[in-house]
Amino acid sequence: MVKGSKIDTFRLGNKTSLLLKFNYSSSLLSFVFALLCIFLLDIKETIPFVFILYATLNGINVWAFNRHGNLTTMAIYTSVLSWISTIVISLCSGGIQSPFLFVLSIIVLAGYVSTKLFGTIYLYSITATIFIIFFIDYLSSDVMQNEVPEASRDLFSLFSMLFAVYLLGYIFGKNLLETHHNLYRSKNEIENRIEEKETLLKEVHHRVKNNLQTVSSLLNLQARNSKNEKIKDLLKGSQNRVLSMAMIHEMLYLNQNISKIDFRSYVEQLTEYLLNSAISKNKKITLELNIPELQLGIDTAIPLGLLINETVTNSIKYGFTEENDGIITIILEKLEKPNLYKLSISDNGIGFKEQIDLKEIKSLGLKLIHNLARQLHGSIRGLNTVSGTSYILTFKEIDKKG
Incomplete structure (x- = not known):
C-alpha cells in the first residue's frame, strides 16, 4: 500500500x-x-x-x-x-x-x-x-x-x-x-533488486534444506542408538517426513523458478528415496507414476509431499510381504474446475482388515494424512479393495496471493 x-x-x-x-x-x-x-x-x-x-x-x-x-x-x-x-x-x-x-x-x-x-x-x-x-x-x-x-x-x-x-x-x-x-x-534498479532478492531467497532455501538434513541426521543417529524397535520406527518416520520437505527446498534452490517446483520430478525423487530406504529392504516393489508436467508452489507441494510420504511408507511397511512382488501406483489428474486436482495412490498389497475411516483411525500416520488433506482444502478417502489399498485425494492448489 x-x-x-x-x-x-x-x-x-x-x-x-x-x-x-x-x-x-x-x-x-x-x-x-x-x-x-x-x-x-x-x-x-x-x-x-x-x-x-x-x-x-x-x-x-x-x-x-x-x-x-x-x-x-x-x-x-x-x-x-x-x-x-x-x-x-x-x-x-x-x-x-x-x-x-x-x-x-x-x-x-x-x-x-x-x-x-x-x-x-x-x-x-x-x-x-x-x-x-x-x-x-x-x-x-x-x-x-x-x-x-x-x-x-x-x-x-x-x-x-x-x-x-x-x-x-x-x-x-x-x-x-x-x-x-x-x-x-x-x-534497472528494480531488476537488480529482484535479482538480489532471488539470490537471497535461494540462499534461504539452501539453508533450510541444510538445516532439515541436519535434523534428519540427528533423528537417524538417535534411531541407531536406540534398542527399542518401536522408537526406531517412529524416528525413521519422522526422518522421512523431514527429508520430504528438505527435497522441496533443495529443488527450489536449484531451479530457476524459486516459487514453484516440477512436481513429477519431486515425486520421483521422494519415492525413489523411500523405495531405497531400510523399510523397503528385501521387498520387491516397483513404482508406476502417471503425473503430468506440473508446476506447484511450496504451499501446495509440502503438504502433498508429506501425504505421499505417509501413504507410500504405509504401503511399503504394511502392504507387502517379502514373498510377494508389489506395485505402487500414483496418478495425478487435473479436474475441470480451476486449481482442482485428484491424486490417487494405490497398491496391490494385502490391504487393511477393515474399511478405512481416516477420521476415526488412531494411527499417527493416517491421522496425519487426514490433516494434510484438510490443509490442502480437500478431502481424502481410503478404500480397502480386493487388490490392495487405495487413497483418493481431491485438493486445491493453495495460492497465498489469493
Missing part, C-alpha cells in the same frame, strides 16, 4: 512539474510574442491583446493552483485557455493557412496531463476545431480577416514556428526524454 502511494506521489509530482513548466514558458513566450507583434510586426489589433490576456489569465491560474493545489483543475483551465487563445489568434492570422495553427497540435499534450478521459475529449475537440476553421475558410474567405500585415507575415510565421518548436521540444520533448531515462534507471 505504501509502495503504491509512493508511485502515485512520484507520478503526480512529474505531472505537476510538467504543467507548471508549460504554464510559465507559454505565458512568458506569449508576453514576448505580444511585444514583438506591437513593436516589430506592426500588429496592433486582436492578436497581441489575446497574447497578453493569455499570459495574464494563465499567471492567475498558476497563482490559484498554489492556493488550492488541485492539479486537475489547473490542467483543464490551462487546456481550455490555450485552446480558445490559439483559435482566436489563428482566425485572426489567416485561418487554416495561419502558421500559428500548428500550436493546436502541441497543446493536445497538455490535455493529457489532467486525465486520460479529458485528454481524449480535448484531442477530438481540437481535431473538430481544425475542420471547422477549414470549412469556414473554404466556404467564406471574407470571414477571415488577416491582421498580420503582408510585410510581416514571414516573420510572424517564423515566430509562430519557434513558439511551437520550443513548447514541443523544450517542454514536452525534454520531459519525455527525462521520463524515459527515469523509467530506464528505475527498471
Whole structure:
C-alpha cells in the first residue's frame, strides 16, 4: 500500500512539474510574442491583446493552483485557455493557412496531463476545431480577416514556428526524454533488486534444506542408538517426513523458478528415496507414476509431499510381504474446475482388515494424512479393495496471493 502511494506521489509530482513548466514558458513566450507583434510586426489589433490576456489569465491560474493545489483543475483551465487563445489568434492570422495553427497540435499534450478521459475529449475537440476553421475558410474567405500585415507575415510565421518548436521540444520533448531515462534507471534498479532478492531467497532455501538434513541426521543417529524397535520406527518416520520437505527446498534452490517446483520430478525423487530406504529392504516393489508436467508452489507441494510420504511408507511397511512382488501406483489428474486436482495412490498389497475411516483411525500416520488433506482444502478417502489399498485425494492448489 505504501509502495503504491509512493508511485502515485512520484507520478503526480512529474505531472505537476510538467504543467507548471508549460504554464510559465507559454505565458512568458506569449508576453514576448505580444511585444514583438506591437513593436516589430506592426500588429496592433486582436492578436497581441489575446497574447497578453493569455499570459495574464494563465499567471492567475498558476497563482490559484498554489492556493488550492488541485492539479486537475489547473490542467483543464490551462487546456481550455490555450485552446480558445490559439483559435482566436489563428482566425485572426489567416485561418487554416495561419502558421500559428500548428500550436493546436502541441497543446493536445497538455490535455493529457489532467486525465486520460479529458485528454481524449480535448484531442477530438481540437481535431473538430481544425475542420471547422477549414470549412469556414473554404466556404467564406471574407470571414477571415488577416491582421498580420503582408510585410510581416514571414516573420510572424517564423515566430509562430519557434513558439511551437520550443513548447514541443523544450517542454514536452525534454520531459519525455527525462521520463524515459527515469523509467530506464528505475527498471534497472528494480531488476537488480529482484535479482538480489532471488539470490537471497535461494540462499534461504539452501539453508533450510541444510538445516532439515541436519535434523534428519540427528533423528537417524538417535534411531541407531536406540534398542527399542518401536522408537526406531517412529524416528525413521519422522526422518522421512523431514527429508520430504528438505527435497522441496533443495529443488527450489536449484531451479530457476524459486516459487514453484516440477512436481513429477519431486515425486520421483521422494519415492525413489523411500523405495531405497531400510523399510523397503528385501521387498520387491516397483513404482508406476502417471503425473503430468506440473508446476506447484511450496504451499501446495509440502503438504502433498508429506501425504505421499505417509501413504507410500504405509504401503511399503504394511502392504507387502517379502514373498510377494508389489506395485505402487500414483496418478495425478487435473479436474475441470480451476486449481482442482485428484491424486490417487494405490497398491496391490494385502490391504487393511477393515474399511478405512481416516477420521476415526488412531494411527499417527493416517491421522496425519487426514490433516494434510484438510490443509490442502480437500478431502481424502481410503478404500480397502480386493487388490490392495487405495487413497483418493481431491485438493486445491493453495495460492497465498489469493
